[in-house]
Amino acid sequence: MASILPASNRSLRPDKNTYEGKRSVYVKNPYLDAMDEDILYHLDLGTKTHNLPAMFGDVKFVCVGGSPNRMKAFAQFMHKELQLEGDGEDIEDICAGTDRYCMFKTGPVLSISHGMGIPSISIMLHELIKLLHHARCCDVTIIRIGTSGGIGIAPGSVVITDTAVDSFFKPRFEQVILDNVVTRSTELDKELANDLLNCSREIPNIPTLIGHTMCTYDFYEGQGRLDGALCSFSREKKLDYLKRAYKAGVRNIEMESTVFAAMCGLCGLRAAVVCVTLLDRLQGDQINLSHDVLVEYQQRPQLLISNFITKQLGLYRQMS
Numbered sequence: 001m002a003s004i005l006p007a008s009n010r011s012l013r014p015d016k017n018t019y020e021g022k023r024s025v026y027v028k029n030p031y032l033d034a035m036d037e038d039i040l041y042h043l044d045l046g047t048k049t050h051n052l053p054a055m056f057g058d059v060k061f062v063c064v065g066g067s068p069n070r071m072k073a074f075a076q077f078m079h080k081e082l083q084l085e086g087d088g089e090d091i092e093d094i095c096a097g098t099d100r101y102c103m104f105k106t107g108p109v110l111s112i113s114h115g116m117g118i119p120s121i122s123i124m125l126h127e128l129i130k131l132l133h134h135a136r137c138c139d140v141t142i143i144r145i146g147t148s149g150g151i152g153i154a155p156g157s158v159v160i161t162d163t164a165v166d167s168f169f170k171p172r173f174e175q176v177i178l179d180n181v182v183t184r185s186t187e188l189d190k191e192l193a194n195d196l197l198n199c200s201r202e203i204p205n206i207p208t209l210i211g212h213t214m215c216t217y218d219f220y221e222g223q224g225r226l227d228g229a230l231c232s233f234s235r236e237k238k239l240d241y242l243k244r245a246y247k248a249g250v251r252n253i254e255m256e257s258t259v260f261a262a263m264c265g266l267c268g269l270r271a272a273v274v275c276v277t278l279l280d281r282l283q284g285d286q287i288n289l290s291h292d293v294l295v296e297y298q299q300r301p302q303l304l305i306s307n308f309i310t311k312q313l314g315l316y317r318q319m320s
């Protein structure tokens with residue numbers, strides 16, 4: 001259960017760099033401890049220039065998504081949902097010193113943009129995980145709230161990922177390290193996925209389901225689209241591939257979930273991926289939704305997650 005105690009109220013066990021009875025954020029790098037200073041270059045933050053425990057020690061939920069504007073809107077929405085002081089309209093971008101990513105904090109909720117694709121989210125996650133570690137955060141839940149292409153489900157459906165799979169429908173992320181390929185697991189927290197599904201039942205008119213999410217390195221050829229600048233396969237081959245994906249349990253396609261699941265899993269973060277589908281890829285490739293419908297669809301994962309977060313914090317308050 002999430003705790004919203006101030007960081008100063010917790011007891012640190014210096015020997016293990018962890019908190020008694022708490023799940024801390026791990027880094028798995030023997031070189032980090034020996035560094036005098038850690039500069040989180042793409043976030044424009046650092047251990048010498050910023051008091052990270054004071055700034056971030058109370059963070060319990062991290063929500064990430066591709067677009068800076070969407071993540072700012074989510075932060076403003078959370079500000080209202082958490083009934084924090086002020087209207088939240090002038091919320092500050094903590095990473096304003098760089099235009100790589102943006103980051104907003106509303107109470108215990110951090111909202112961060114990650115750009116598009118595995119390399120972009122991976123850089124952000126390295127620095128975010130170090131940030132949470134340096135800030136001595138514990139019991140952190142991280143949720144990617146994004147958009148995706150659906151397979152065999154109605155556009156506007158929200159898919160909660162049970163397992164992220166690669167283009168071969170395998171639950172793995174292959175990281176090239178030096179000249180080796182290291183395979184990492186992409187399992188996500190099943191209990192969290194089920195909690196989110198239960199939460200979704202309280203939100204009317206948003207079809208929500210659990211399924212596998214396929215993560216690709218590209219939006220066009222990599223997702224079997226016929227409308228890119230390049231296309232070297234037939235309509236029949238595309239449909240055969242997408243139908244095989246459906247049979248393997250895949251219900252949506254996006255571009256970050258495998259590395260997200262792998263890195264968060266290795267570093268002790270409870271993680272979930274919740275994406276709305278913008279189209280059914282068995283019916284077409286072009287996203288031709290009106291602006292208003294697109295905005296409404298993009299808000300669907302945000303609604304679900306804000307409901308989940310407020311409930312988690314509310315429950316904690318009742319118990320304390």
Ligand SMILES: O=P(O)(O)O[C@H]1O[C@H](CO)[C@@H](O)[C@H]1O
Pocket residue numbers: 065066067115116117145146147148219254255256
């Ligand atoms: O909606 P976001 O979070 O940006 O994610 C999806 O949208 C982008 C492609 O349009 C990819 O990054 C994909 O994963």
Ligand SMILES: O=c1cc[nH]c(=O)[nH]1
Pocket residue numbers: 147148149150219223253254255278
């Ligand atoms: O089809 C889609 C839609 C959004 N994002 C993707 O990666 N694919």
